[in-house]
Amino acid sequence: MSVWVYGEQKSELGLEGTITRKIEEDLYEVFIGPQHPGSGHMRIIIRIDGDIIVEADPDMGYVHRTMEKLAEGREWIKNVPLFERMAIQDACNVTVSYIIALERILDIEPPPRAKYLRTLLCEINRIAAHLYGFGIFGVFIGHSTMYMWSFADREVMVELAERLTGARLTHSYPIPGGARKDIPQDFPQAARKAVRYFRRRLEEYRKIFLDNPVTRKRLEGVGIIPKKIAAELGVVGPVARASGIKYDARLAEPYDAYDEVEFEVPVFEEGDALARAWVKFEEIKQSLRIIEQAVDWLERHPREAPIHDRFWAKSPPLWKKVFEAEGRVKLLPLMANMKLPPGRAMARSETARGEIIYYVESDGKSTPYRVRIVSPSARNAIVFKYIAPGYKVMDLPTIYGSIDYFPPEADR
Amino acid sequence: MPARPVVKRLPARRGLFAGFKGNVDAITIGLKYLVDPKRITLIYPNEYIKLDPGYRGFIVLEPKKCINCSSCARICPAAAMRMIRRMEEDPKTGKKKMKLWPVINYQRCIFCGYCVDVCPTEALYTVPYHDIVYENMAEMDWGLETFVKPPEYPTAKEGIPVKYIVDEEKGLVKVRAEEGEEE
Numbered sequence: 001m002s003v004w005v006y007g008e009q010k011s012e013l014g015l016e017g018t019i020t021r022k023i024e025e026d027l028y029e030v031f032i033g034p035q036h037p038g039s040g041h042m043r044i045i046i047r048i049d050g051d052i053i054v055e056a057d058p059d060m061g062y063v064h065r066t067m068e069k070l071a072e073g074r075e076w077i078k079n080v081p082l083f084e085r086m087a088i089q090d091a092c093n094v095t096v097s098y099i100i101a102l103e104r105i106l107d108i109e110p111p112p113r114a115k116y117l118r119t120l121l122c123e124i125n126r127i128a129a130h131l132y133g134f135g136i137f138g139v140f141i142g143h144s145t146m147y148m149w150s151f152a153d154r155e156v157m158v159e160l161a162e163r164l165t166g167a168r169l170t171h172s173y174p175i176p177g178g179a180r181k182d183i184p185q186d187f188p189q190a191a192r193k194a195v196r197y198f199r200r201r202l203e204e205y206r207k208i209f210l211d212n213p214v215t216r217k218r219l220e221g222v223g224i225i226p227k228k229i230a231a232e233l234g235v236v237g238p239v240a241r242a243s244g245i246k247y248d249a250r251l252a253e254p255y256d257a258y259d260e261v262e263f264e265v266p267v268f269e270e271g272d273a274l275a276r277a278w279v280k281f282e283e284i285k286q287s288l289r290i291i292e293q294a295v296d297w298l299e300r301h302p303r304e305a306p307i308h309d310r311f312w313a314k315s316p317p318l319w320k321k322v323f324e325a326e327g328r329v330k331l332l333p334l335m336a337n338m339k340l341p342p343g344r345a346m347a348r349s350e351t352a353r354g355e356i357i358y359y360v361e362s363d364g365k366s367t368p369y370r371v372r373i374v375s376p377s378a379r380n381a382i383v384f385k386y387i388a389p390g391y392k393v394m395d396l397p398t399i400y401g402s403i404d405y406f407p408p409e410a411d412r
Numbered sequence: 413m414p415a416r417p418v419v420k421r422l423p424a425r426r427g428l429f430a431g432f433k434g435n436v437d438a439i440t441i442g443l444k445y446l447v448d449p450k451r452i453t454l455i456y457p458n459e460y461i462k463l464d465p466g467y468r469g470f471i472v473l474e475p476k477k478c479i480n481c482s483s484c485a486r487i488c489p490a491a492a493m494r495m496i497r498r499m500e501e502d503p504k505t506g507k508k509k510m511k512l513w514p515v516i517n518y519q520r521c522i523f524c525g526y527c528v529d530v531c532p533t534e535a536l537y538t539v540p541y542h543d544i545v546y547e548n549m550a551e552m553d554w555g556l557e558t559f560v561k562p563p564e565y566p567t568a569k570e571g572i573p574v575k576y577i578v579d580e581e582k583g584l585v586k587v588r589a590e591e592g593e594e595e
Contacts, residue, residue: 155452156578162464197580267420336530
């Protein structure tokens with residue numbers, strides 16, 4: 001492949017650093033982002049011929065925060081609030097696999113109650129993140145009703161998460177060996193009400209958004225990713241499942257309580273923007289089922305501290321008193337600079353946008369030697385490059401919204 | 413394994429009048445909420461949310477319980493909590509002694525609540541509010557004198573306390589905080 005710099009062969013100019021392509025004569029180059037409201041903190045450079053995209057370059061990295069490097073300078077538990085900043089609507093889902101990796105190095109298994117509590121928060125977060133995605137998707141394609149509705153209904157899930165953890169968004173909920181708080185007494189009742197509300201409400205969502213002929217016209221047949229291409233590009237999450245790939249981290253490697261609760265993983269085969277919207281829609285229904293089961297389980301079983309005995313058995317009586325009074329799990333001061341045994345572990349979890357993978361390596365110190373994060377949005381961004389060409393400029397927001405791309409998560 | 417993948421199909425467009433039915437459905441729903449809107453807007457600061465006691469708001473120190481152990485400063489992920497040295501007179505012996513006390517910088521605090529959970533004597537507690545405005549950045553860096561008493565909450569003096577409760581019909585419903593207590 002010849003590399004062009006300002007219309008000249010790179011080798012002739014002797015430039016090594018800059019690499020650009022020769023711009024064809026009749027093509028317009030359009031920069032979408034990084035501060036365009038329709039693209040989030042990310043730039044997509046598209047080249048258009050008339051109204052048709054012929055080339056698209058996702059230019060990631062605008063909100064890169066060197067999270068992997070920052071993690072190397074912080075103690076193990078302090079990385080949880082850091083990694084939450086990748087996707088704050090999805091805080092528990094993105095951090096739970098880091099915690100699972102730490103538990104694998106420590107060789108401990110959290111008690112079942114902690115597993116169910118984490119699963120409960122994960123599913124609350126998943127619904128909130130999907131509704132957030134729907135809201136952005138709706139306003140991208142000019143359907144501002146959907147934006148208002150889903151952001152208002154997301155508030156129900158945020159409210160539940162607040163009652164469970166004490167914070168609206170950045171919960172910092174999972175800790176090595178367990179979870180930080182038990183459910184309040186009136187939580188199951190509120191959760192069941194919310195589930196029943198959402199079951200009814202989703203039917204209205206279907207009528208006003210998914211089955212609305214105006215929306216359907218915009219979404220149907222746009223951004224089709226065939227199954228084979230989806231596998232080759234390595235997309236994950238709802239994008240892969242909309243193309244007929246039966247893959248979900250909860251299915252492939254059940255973590256926490258996912259091997260005990262009953263749910264379906266919806267798969268569609270069409271692979272277009274509408275199928276991706278439907279995958280998310282069906283996933284909300286399944287998350288509601290999981291919330292119900294988790295709440296039932298938590299209510300049936302006795303309230304005991306949702307943390308591994310290693311951090312609880314030798315704790316002073318005050319710890320038990322606080323747990324009984326407030327349901328709050330106090331941490332031992334050793335948590336602050338806990339040393340992990342040397343070793344390495346990998347863990348994955350399914351966030352709302354797809355599978356997140358953590359590779360954690362410890363050399364026996366109180367800080368990680370290396371934390372490698374592979375986030376779902378980073379894997380899905382490739383869709384812009386290979387799928388967007390061939391569609392109209394008008395379809396770019398549809399493709400962007402349907403893959404639910406989230407720049408802070410991709411850039412890390 | 414209880415979880416299983418299920419292949420689903422997109423709902424087909426049903427015949428000639430599919431588009432018509434879809435439009436009517438959408439417009440009917442729209443009209444329904446035009447007549448009977450579902451509003452959860454908080455008229456801030458005339459109203460303010462009375463949060464549950466478990467909410468992780470501003471952190472306050474109880475100096476009588478504090479054993480000056482520095483655990484809170486060590487676990488703080490944002491380096492908001494730090495220890496300061498103070499010369500203090502021991503009430504028993506009357507000798508002057510160096511003591512460490514935690515202070516907090518609310519420019520940095522992320523309200524994760526680790527310090528409250530790690531404190532071995534429960535000397536730190538959270539107050540259920542966090543909407544306090546400061547005139548300048550320096551005021552947010554609390555000294556020990558500010559840290560030992562709950563911050564003033566001016567919104568509570570002017571506004572009506574409200575609470576959001578989860579409702580089966582309407583999702584979230586805004587009620588007066590006193591009524592919300594009985595829920």
